């Protein structure tokens with residue numbers, strides 16, 4: 001037996017939310033109907049206008065744990081190494097573990113899947129590799145096939161993170177860039193991967209065309225399917241190859257997106273040649289905060305040495321990369 005408030009059916013929702021706000025709702029028992037009233041379980045002998053305080057046997061509610069860290073059993077001292085966050089791409093979780101936790105990866109993965117039943121696979125991230133930035137992934141639980149459908153700001157994308165780079169944590173940045181695009185712009189994404197920037201831009205703005213290139217053939221094939229999936233044929237042109245040889249063949253641009261955060265500035269010369277006066281270059285770079293000013297000075301000097309007058313309009317910190325480093329976006333106006 002426990003305490004409940006008996007309220008007319010029509011007042012049940014107001015009563016429940018008011019109790020919840022005050023921390024008086026007993027969430028361990030279920031609300032039940034009794035003829036034309038509802039029995040709302042409360043944590044003690046609570047009084048409320050229009051409600052009768054009664055004692056009833058109500059069914060217990062099963063509470064599901066959503067924090068995977070509470071579901072995993074590890075040798076003493078290792079719990080504190082469990083990551084508080086991880087990436088989810090579609091129904092695939094990608095997890096980075098400290099070295100001491102790696103032998104327990106499948107226990108951690110099992111806990112993750114128990115806490116998030118929509119997950120189909122959990123893969124261990126052993127870092128990105130080479131020019132294509134593809135992750136070295138080891139499936140530790142679930143389906144070996146890591147291809148899934150990821151949605152972001154109204155766009156649905158096929159992504160296989162074992163074949164192409166994709167970062168779900170840049171979703172807000174892609175939406176920010178899309179919000180800057182004016183009607184009729186010609187845009188190039190030099191390092192487009194499976195196409196998230198072009199797709200989000202075309203979903204939320206009206207550029208004339210987005211040229212989207214990548215050196216990774218698998219990424220370009222996924223991008224082509226993503227263009228079709230989102231019915232954006234003709235608005236996004238997927239190109240396979242090296243931006244250094246593809247970009248010079250394009251018409252003059254209003255905007256260039258350079259999301260290659262280890263070395264994008266190496267392509268600044270070709271972007272400056274292609275973006276028209278007044279156009280914007282979004283240049284992404286990983287660095288420490290105290291390197292920002294020197295980097296900006298280098299960009300301005302390099303542009304000047306190539307005969308271009310540019311200004312860094314704004315700098316945005318997007319996400320941390322390591323304890324000291326973050327990914328920044330420099331919005332450069334030509």
Ligand SMILES: C[S@@+](CC[C@H](N)C(=O)[O-])C[C@H]1O[C@@H](n2cnc3c(N)ncnc32)[C@H](O)[C@@H]1O
Pocket residue numbers: 131132133164165166167170190191192193194195196197213214215216219241242243244259260261
């Ligand atoms: C950091 S990823 C960015 C992917 C995408 N913009 C996103 O947000 O998911 C960088 C991409 O650049 C591609 N890449 C690297 N060097 C390239 C080059 N020289 N020309 C074209 N693409 C290149 C890689 O294959 C990779 O897909």
